[in-house]
Amino acid sequence: MLRPLHSIVALAALCAAAPALAADANLMFPDLRPAYPTSWEDSPENPLRFEAGLRYWYALGEQNAELGGQTFNTRDRSHILEAHFRIDDASTDSFLKGQAGYAVAIDGEHLTHAGVPTNFTGGQVGYAGADFGWTPFGNETVKFGFITGYQFLRESPDRARFDVQSIDGLNIHALRLGVTGRAEINDMFDIEAEIAAVPYAFASGSTAEIPSADQVVQGVTVNRSNFTATGALYGATGQVMVGVHPTENLTFRFGGRASVLTGPSSMRFKQWNAATPNSYIYSDTLLSGFSLVRYGVVAEVTGRF
Template identity: 65%
Template sequence: MNRSLSSIAAILALGTAMPALGADSMFPDMRPSYGNEWGQSEDNPLRMEAGLRYWYSLGEQNANVGGTSYDTKDRSHILEGHFRIDDDYTSTFVKGQAGYAVYTTGDYETNVGVPSPFEGGQIGYAGADFGYTPFGNETFRLGALVGYQYNRESPDRNRYDVLNDDGLNIHSLRLGVTAHADINEMFDIDAEVAAIPYAYGYGASSEIPMADTVIQGVTVNRTRTETSGALYGASGQIMLGFHPTENLTIRVGGRAWLLDGPSSSRQKWWEASTPDSYIYSDQNLNGFSLLRYGALAELTGRF
């Protein structure tokens, strides 16, 4: 009797242990649960930064229509917001920026008149780039970028009438090379050069009242110039950074944009007798160019 009870107890004990033994053999390396601090791992590959820039910018626009040159030069104070996200695991990054001139002055002139000063205007831009930096090491990275940028280049327009189609609007494709180097724990240098293989620009001047004039057999009393065309060019930027704390960066440097290319222009004339009726006179827009350059200062937080 005692022997039977001992045998039964041994069999029950063995049966109880079998599932545990089987589980250990089937799943020998089960991963333990995450700790409370898993989200703050130092192995997180994402690095982020965001901040503000001030750009003291000098701009020039030059064109020739029908033998008459039109030149605009401005001095603009631009405030810009920017961000950048780096993924160290894939060696990629995304960055973006948007800026607008808070104050602009300049001069507009033609070869048949005296310069006309102006104040105000619309200078703005917004864009984003995607980059890949597979070359380098922990202190130096080199790669390429592709991006899009929109520019509003209307320094002599009413700055509060931003929805009007007067002025110059440009949509650009950017293809470039980018590099970043950490000089030491306190300083770094960041640079990029981009080609603009294609950009589309369009815009118009404001309506100009005029004395009754006969154009193409029609008496007109108002006119406006409309332009459009494909452009190409390049841009560049270089910044020297200083890190007073682990999460704060101060940078200074410079930036330049250049666009050029053939475009078309046409004069729109409104009939004096029928205000809603108009005629067009097409012309070539020769020698159009746009240049903007100046000094940059940046304050950025790193996360």
């Protein structure tokens, strides 16, 4: 009869001492890292995708204007190298892209109302800009939405002529608003397109100062002059590219691109006072039919990671 009683007493003593033993165990054995959750190897993918590469743009350009009933037209052929990047964020269906290009070779003709063309080589054609896009519509294969961005343009293909009709660098600051889309046809092909309005662009440029013999104009003796052009322009841009993926991380794309700008513009003719170089007289003239056009084929090689 005593053995069961001894067992009951021992069990009661053990229960009473359990809290103390647990505390001692916590001191001796701190919390260990918990076990990995089920399917721990299936971690979520990085939502960011990056692209960067180079493009070649064979671009045909046109500059047209009418001044005092006389027409001035410039045509050029520019070979442009461009660097570009794009960052896509799958978690927000948004992207950021940018590009900068510069013509490594230019040739063309300048034609006046007299009908005698002047050939030229050299000059400056370049641009840089960035766009933010949001593509909330579509599915995993097709995405489309909106873009907005800024672009700076340098349009002076005939800069090397340095005469009274040659603007020494036309600088343009442009706002872009448009729509864009991209379709992943399969693992080998994609197609992307965008069209954007340019609701406002400010253009400005001037000729080099042209020295001349002293002459009296409006009662002031002048000895040099130049032309300054300004304009509040508007227009549109567009691009379509078809891509081929020979490997997972390499893409070749081919397509076309075009842009047009036009709008009210004016030309100011400045003549400097021979006696006071910092003062001048001037006259303003409206430019009619002013437009800038550039279009051509594009080839691209891009790395994806």
